[in-house]
Amino acid sequence: MNLRALPLISLLALLLATLPLHAQFDTRATAAYVIDHTTGTVLLTKNPDLPLPPASMSKLMTLNMVFEALKDGRLRLDDKLPVSQHAMDYQGSTMFLNTSDRVRVEDLIRGVIVLSGNDAAAVLAESLSTDGTEAGFARMMTTRAAELGMTNSHFTNSNGWPQAGHRMSVHDLGILADRLITEFPTFYPLFAETEFLFDGRAPQNKFNRNPLLKLGIGADGLKTGHTNEAGYGLVGSARQGSRRIVFVISGLQSAQARAEEAERIVNWAFRQFVEKDIASEGHMLAQADVWMGESSSVGLVAPKDLLLLVPALGQNKLEATVTYQGPIEAPIEKGQQIAELVIKRGDMPDARMPLVADRSIARGGFLPRLRTAAKLLLKQVAGGAQDLL
CATH class of the missing domain: 2.60.410.10 (D-Ala-D-Ala carboxypeptidase, C-terminal domain)
Incomplete structure (x- = not known):
């Protein structure tokens, strides 16, 4: 040639x-991925393709499947879905659903995004699964993830509950966040909601856990995650002026460390790089x-x-x-x-x-x-x- x-x-x-040479950001996270969404420029990677337990951050894949179903008409926001015993039995963060409930899809989506409801994710999963089970839906998630280029993701449930083999890389989570922002602009504003009280049932679980939403730095999504195995993580996005960044961090030791690291990354990404x-x-x-x-x-x-x-x-x-x-x-x-x-x-x-x-x-x-x-x-x-x- x-x-x-x-x-x-x-x-x-x-x-x-x-113009300058930039230094690699020193992050305390076990794994990290930061991309300038506007230009597609990768700003930071640390163990980007290492499959890790994603905890509730994997609920983003469930939401992607739900948004796709809403887009093609398989699901409607006003549809009311039944709650199985399996979904009701989930512990951790929940909407406190029970088997007598019939819950609107829109409420379940908010329950997943704002409340991180494990039960809400399972209800949505069972409604879309080809065999009616959450395990079947997890297999659908894995197949769809591969189609979207998420090659280091494997799901065994819909919500990130600790289970052997349930893994995602921070790079895959970044790909997923980019898709949710780009492909579903109608639903993306839901990720910025700071509070959702469903039926007055759980006043102690009505606030969004994303620590950046109220800081005035342009943050408008997406999802936190925490288990003992995974540590504290966050898939985040923020917009300032014409620029938007997307970042994923995983493996922090506390909620405070996660909040501090996320804010540091947002400030660094916007202050150390400019568009020309x-x-x-x-x-x-x-x-x-x-x-x-x-x-x-x-x-x-x-x-x-x-x-x-x-x-x-x-x-x-x-x-x-x-x-x-x-x-x-x-x-x-x-x-x-x-x-x-x-x-x-x-x-x-x-x-x-x-x-x-x-x-x-x-x-x-x-x-x-x-x-x-x-x-x-x-x-x-x-x-x-x-x-x-």
């Missing part, structure tokens, strides 16, 4: 000036050689407004190149992706952004093709002569 690196560094240096405009849609960044076309070159333009997340402070300059396999053979269609903008950001992963043709170029007739062949021959001859010097 012949990759061409074009002189774009000076242009980006003018746009972005001097690279190019507006249609802006030409470079040109590429064309083979056998009506024109000998084609402009490389941004297909959309290009944003880049960069460290906020420091001394390292960004390095950028445009690469393409060339010369590019005609015909070329306008808007066809034919190149890539690659930007190095110190310790951060390289940013890769597609570039497209600014216009269509038809295959040339005899004379343009003859000129192209002659130019290539002259370049080869000149290159061979230099090799002899």
Whole structure:
């Protein structure tokens, strides 16, 4: 493959000036995953793909299954679901449901999100399971998780109750959080609710356990988790201005440590990184050689407004190149992706952004093709002569 690196560094240096190398955030969590939701930039990983007991954070997968069922009509918010003895027998955090209840789906969803109700999750699971059991629903969860790219998740129940083999990685939980935010905007605001009192039954369990929701830092979700085996964890998200971050932490030693670590991560993610405009849609960044076309070159333009997340402070300059396999053979269609903008950001992963043709170029007739062949021959001859010097 012949990759061409074009002189774009000076242009980006003018746009972005001097930018920093970022240091890895020192987290006390056993595992952590932080991503800038707006740009898709991963900011922090620590044991991201290690399968761990997720405790109640795995209820997010149950909610994903419920939201999918609501979206395709298998379930309605006003449907009233029966409570089995199995669901009623769950201990820990519950809605205090009993077998005489018929509970609206919307109330059960709030019971899962705000109250972390183990019984509520089991009721929803049994209603959607192909065999009517929570275990059957857990198998459905595992299959669906794999389809969504969550390769380190295996479920044995709907709510994260301690059980052998019930595992998720923080990376998988991050993928799931991103999906809930992006795919279900109608339901996502429920994650920001701080209080839900169901039927006056459990005044001692009416508050959302997410410690960030009342801090005024843009937090609006998603789910806490705790068991003795898992420690204290949180799948969180916060929005400030045009940016949103999603983070997952697991294995903290106390609720206070979880709250402190979550707030530290949110502050770090928003203060240590900033968005920069690279190019507006249609802006030409470079040109590429064309083979056998009506024109000998084609402009490389941004297909959309290009944003880049960069460290906020420091001394390292960004390095950028445009690469393409060339010369590019005609015909070329306008808007066809034919190149890539690659930007190095110190310790951060390289940013890769597609570039497209600014216009269509038809295959040339005899004379343009003859000129192209002659130019290539002259370049080869000149290159061979230099090799002899």
